[in-house]
Amino acid sequence: MKRKRVKIVAASALLLTAMAFLVIAGIQSTSVRHFTPAGLVAAAQSLNNQRVQVDGLILAGSSEWDAANFELTFAVRDRAGSESVNVLYANRLKPDNFVDGGSVFVEGRYDASQNLIVATKLMTKCASKYEEADSTTTESVTERGKK
């Protein structure tokens, strides 16, 4: 009986460790740090070529939609300051609610030399009262975009 107990405890511990390992490895390889435009600009050099998330407002007059090349370019402005980051979002449909001054959330690889995020994910949020609006609305498919 004792030996069986030990075996069962060992098996459970093994399973737990394996799961914890999966999570830790998964987090380490995929976790993306979150910044404000000001925070990103301030730490630009150390973040070159890393995946980042930025949350801010669409800088008025900055957006350009090039339908022929399927490219959306714009800048994200800090909510509190004047710093901004450029964004290139290519090969995806232009999200709904994409309006000057609107709230936007961007995820992608950061190029410090051009202060540019090549985005794989772009979500817009409106100041809507519509609470039930599922977030996935304008979220294009992050990892699906392998062309």
Add this chain to the structure above:
Amino acid sequence: MTAEIGQAAIALSVLSALWAIGFLCAGLRLRSAKAVQSGRNAVVATFFLTCISTGALIYGFVTDDFSLRYVVEVSSAAQPLLYKIAALWGAMSGSLLLWLWLLTLAGAIVVWQHRNYTTDNLADYALVPIVVVQLFFIILVTGIPDGIYNPLAKLPGGQVAADGQGMNPLLQTPLMAFHPPTLYIGWIGMTVPFGFAMGALASGRIGSDWLFRSRRWMLFSWIILTIGITLGGNWAYRELGWGGYWAWDPVENASFMPWLLGTAYLHSVMIQEKRSMLKLWNLLLITLAFQFTLLGTFITRSGVISSVHSFAQSNVGWYFLGFIFATTAAAIGMMVYRRKRLKSANHLESLLSRESAFVLNNWLLVGLTLIILWGTLWPILSEAINGEKASVPEAFFNRVVIIPGLLLLFLTGAGPIISWKKLTPNNFRRMFVSPISIGVIAGALTWGFLAWRGNPMPIYSVLCSFAAVFVLAAISSEFYRGAKLRAKRQEASFFAGLTHLVMRNKRRYGGYIIHIGIVILYIGIMGSKGYFLLESEGLKLGDSMQVGTFNLTMKDWFQERHANYARAGVVFDIEKNGRPVGEMKPARHYYEKTGQGETDTIESAIQHFGANDLYIALGDLPPNIDNGGIVNVQVYHNPLINVVWVGVAVMVLGGIVAIAEKHQHESLSKREE
């Protein structure tokens, strides 16, 4: 006037819920059947009162009563009747009222189910925690707590708006109309087993009785949640224009985690019934499942992970978190109080046995839940751990769930065929050898096929095919063996034997049908998540593009007027391998009455080709489309995606078969009396 009546009903339901709690507790304590009956009546009264308040709000919607704040915010005069009613759960206040209404309905059903139980008071114990949960919702619905308003409240200063702002157009589809209530029903169904678990602890009757009484509630919840989650995925697929059905969004995770825990619970109760083990575990599991039905609201409403979703923030999430802590503490306190009665009668005898398979299944399901929770809460956790805000993308979940997911798939076949207590060499030879061999052949064939097609890294697909075919072989051999035996014994046909087998053991074979559904679902997920194609292009009228073996030519565009929206889109001629296979018309809808919400929605065109889909999502039409203006299109080829829906349908069918098995407790409690 109706609104005032509804408001009065909400106020009165506070009293009737308090009455129910007070009289049930007093009656049980003082052994007064009269007081208990009065408490039961109050539970039914609470239900009628919430019927009145819910009815009053629906009346407000149907009659376009724009003096009501909630009606103004989520409805409009031009909204079709179906969506006027669906607007009831179009935003938070109404959703809470609907949740409350369903919860009081569940309470009334429990009373009705036990109307003939006079000496057996387990259900009365169970009603107390259920009514406590009701009371929590009633208090929220009154609008007294800060950050929430009464769904029947009027606009300030007696104003009457000319028209409402209209429900979010994305939600104006039949699927979305039914998606939220199905989730609520599924979650609320889990409140009842939780109530019975707490009732069992309070009354000290920690045998299997509370399991028998609440098992079908859990199975019911599970079926409804399965449907609800799938409706959500199907809605996302059709309406959101990103070609997928699951993105590990916090909102999706919030609905999926209780499902996983419910699945674990449905398995672990069998161990308690058969072997009298895992008593404490079952209590913990049902508590956890119940808490996760509330946690979803905290996650989506508190704003703690607002960076990744767009629900409105309010204090409601924090009220939920507080309630979660309070009820968890109470539940754990009760378990500590009754710890002596929670000892297992038996222990695991071998690591290779059906008991172990069940336990492993539970560990994996609970482990998966915690992994998903960790990923969902990572924005908060990372701040606490590393001091910096971060989050994990879809890839995290896809990567992390795959191995436990495949192990679980293997278990859906191994569990039903492994012997109790200990796997004997004989059992292994008889039951395992041929399914494993068939599975290995299938895995090898898959590997060959994928290598021939030039797909990279097919290892998970190979494992998935192996496990899927192993499970199918194992389960069908169970059906085959049983049916043949029955047929022989009754000298009937094989088919008659099969029917008889299933009808006599609905729960067991219903469960096996669910397992087959799971296999089908996995195959669909493997194909649609692993092998889809996506092409994005800007096209002029007359241009063509290629996706896999399909050729699409954009030949025309169109514009239509509808009741409360305009529709504009383009027409594609589709060719497969050079042969014409029809037309597809992706479009966009432009809604007029949308407040500050979306004004347009993508109406993707989806065409089935067997199990595969061709899926076209459209950008805005340019004004100069006739003169070389460019339209942006995204085309997906989603292999095996329809297999996903078939798998879920089979799971639901199996669930319906299993739930048809009558309670055992009726005969059991009669014996007790």
